[in-house]
Amino acid sequence: MNEIKQLTKLILKFRNDRDWQQFHNPKDLALSLSLEASELLELFQWKTSEEAVEKDLGKMKDELADVITYALLFANETGIDVLSAVKQKMMKNDEKYPVEKAFGVNEKYNEL
Amino acid sequence: MNEIKQLTKLILKFRNDRDWQQFHNPKDLALSLSLEASELLELFQWKTSEEAVEKDLGKMKDELADVITYALLFANETGIDVLSAVKQKMMKNDEKYPVEKAFGVNEKYNEL
Amino acid sequence: MNEIKQLTKLILKFRNDRDWQQFHNPKDLALSLSLEASELLELFQWKTSEEAVEKDLGKMKDELADVITYALLFANETGIDVLSAVKQKMMKNDEKYPVEKAFGVNEKYNEL
Amino acid sequence: MNEIKQLTKLILKFRNDRDWQQFHNPKDLALSLSLEASELLELFQWKTSEEAVEKDLGKMKDELADVITYALLFANETGIDVLSAVKQKMMKNDEKYPVEKAFGVNEKYNEL
Numbered sequence: 102m103n104e105i106k107q108l109t110k111l112i113l114k115f116r117n118d119r120d121w122q123q124f125h126n127p128k129d130l131a132l133s134l135s136l137e138a139s140e141l142l143e144l145f146q147w148k149t150s151e152e153a154v155e156k157d158l159g160k161m162k163d164e165l166a167d168v169i170t171y172a173l174l175f176a177n178e179t180g181i182d183v184l185s186a187v188k189q190k191m192m193k194n195d196e197k198y199p200v201e202k203a204f205g206v207n208e209k210y211n212e213l
Numbered sequence: 214m215n216e217i218k219q220l221t222k223l224i225l226k227f228r229n230d231r232d233w234q235q236f237h238n239p240k241d242l243a244l245s246l247s248l249e250a251s252e253l254l255e256l257f258q259w260k261t262s263e264e265a266v267e268k269d270l271g272k273m274k275d276e277l278a279d280v281i282t283y284a285l286l287f288a289n290e291t292g293i294d295v296l297s298a299v300k301q302k303m304m305k306n307d308e309k310y311p312v313e314k315a316f317g318v319n320e321k322y323n324e325l
Numbered sequence: 326m327n328e329i330k331q332l333t334k335l336i337l338k339f340r341n342d343r344d345w346q347q348f349h350n351p352k353d354l355a356l357s358l359s360l361e362a363s364e365l366l367e368l369f370q371w372k373t374s375e376e377a378v379e380k381d382l383g384k385m386k387d388e389l390a391d392v393i394t395y396a397l398l399f400a401n402e403t404g405i406d407v408l409s410a411v412k413q414k415m416m417k418n419d420e421k422y423p424v425e426k427a428f429g430v431n432e433k434y435n436e437l
Numbered sequence: 438m439n440e441i442k443q444l445t446k447l448i449l450k451f452r453n454d455r456d457w458q459q460f461h462n463p464k465d466l467a468l469s470l471s472l473e474a475s476e477l478l479e480l481f482q483w484k485t486s487e488e489a490v491e492k493d494l495g496k497m498k499d500e501l502a503d504v505i506t507y508a509l510l511f512a513n514e515t516g517i518d519v520l521s522a523v524k525q526k527m528m529k530n531d532e533k534y535p536v537e538k539a540f541g542v543n544e545k546y547n548e549l
Contacts, residue, residue, distance in 0.1 A: 104216045108299050115303055119310060120317040124371040127273075128262035131254045132468065133370055134280065138250040139363035141287075142243045146357055147348040147543035150240035154291060161239075162293050165284060166302035168246065169295060172280050175253075179266060181274050183281060187220050190278035191227055198231060205232040207483035236483040244356065245482055251475035258469055259431035259460040319371035328440045332523050339527055343534060344541040351497075352486035355478045358504065362474040365511075366467045374464035378515060385463075386517050389508060390526035392470065393519060396504050399477075403490060405498050407505060411444050414502035415451055422455060429456040 105183050109173045116174070127178050134171035140164045217295050221285045228286070239290050246283035252276045329407050333397045340398070351402050358395035364388045441519050445509045452510070463514050470507035476500045 116122060141164035145153040154161070176183045197210040206213065228234060253276035257265040266273070288295050309322040318325060340346060365388035369377040378385070400407050421434040430437060452458060477500035481489040490497070512519050533546040542549065 126262040138247040150238040350486040359474040374462040
C-alpha cells in the first residue's frame, strides 16, 4: 500500500476506535491543524533555530507528526488527494514565482 | 519511489531552483507552516464548516498543499522521517488516550 | 495615568525585573503573540462556542491577558501608539467595508 | 471616558452598523484573533526582526490594530474586564516566574 494511504488508515483506525469522528468536521480539523503547527513553533520561542533544534528535536518530531496527522484527517474528510494537491500547487507556484524573478529573493509573489 | 520521498524531491527542486535554501532554517519553516495552517483556517472564518467547504474546497486544496509542503521541508531540514514520526506518535497517543477512557470524549488527555 | 500606559508600565516592570528584554525583539514578540492567540483558541477545540465558554471562561481570561500583554510589548518595542493605531485602522475599515455593501455579509472586502 | 472603553465603543459601533454581531460568537472571535496575529507574524517571514520592521512598520501598525480589535471584541462578548485580567495574570506570572529563578532565562516556567 502506498505511504499516504497507509498513514491515513492508521490514523482513522485510532480515531474510529475512540468514536471521535463526530468531532472531526473540517472546520475543527483546520483549527486543530493550526494549533498543532503553533505547538511546533512554540519550541522555537525565544530561541535561535539552532538552539531550539539542539534542545528539542525529539519534541519537534512529535509535533510534526501531529501536524501531518491533522493534515491527513482534513484531506480525508474533504476528499482531497494529498499527492495530487501538492503536485498541482507546485505547478501554480512555478508560475507565481518564475525563477528569473524569484532567484534568491525573500519576497511574496505580489512584491516580486 | 515512495510518495513522501517523491513529493520532497519535487519540493526541493522547486526550492533549490530559486536559491531559497538560504532562508529555510527550521525556525522560519515552522513559522511558515503555522502561517499556511492559518490561511487554511481563514477559509472557515465566520462560516459553518459546511458553508466553507461548499464555497472554497478548491482553495482548501491549495492551502493544504502548502501545509504539507512546509511540513516536508521542515522534516528534510531537521532529518525527521515523517513516516516513522507519525507511526511512533500514534503509539504514544494510544497510551495517552486509552479507548476505555477516551471513547466519545472531546477532552485533552490530561482531563480524561 | 491612562490605562494603556499603566498596563504597559506594569508589564515592562515584570519583564525588566527578569532581564528578559534581551529576548524581546519584535519578531519573537509577534511569534509569541501568535502562540498566545492559539492557546486562547485551543480552549474552543472540538467544542461549540457555548460549551467552551461555559467550561473555561476563567482560562480564557488568562489567555486573553497574555495576548494583550504581548500586543503591548510589541507596541512598546516598535514604538506603535496602540490607541491611534486602532483609531486609524477603524477609519480604513470604514472605507474597505462600506455599510451598504457589508451589511450582514460575512465575506472579506475583496469579495463584497 | 477611559481608553479601553473608548476603543471598545468605537469598534462596536463599526460592527453594529454592519450587523455583524450575528457572526461574533466567542469561538469565531478567538479564531479571528489568531488569524490576525498570524498576519502580523507573516510580516516577519524569511526576514530578521530588523529587516522586517524597517520594511513594514506601517503594515505592522495595522495588523496590531486588528489584533487589539478582536481582543476587545472577545472581551466584550465574554464579559472579560481587560484591565483586571492583565493585572491578575501578571500576579500569577510573578508566582510562576520568580525573579531568582527566571532572571535572564528563556525557558518556560515548567522547565525553570
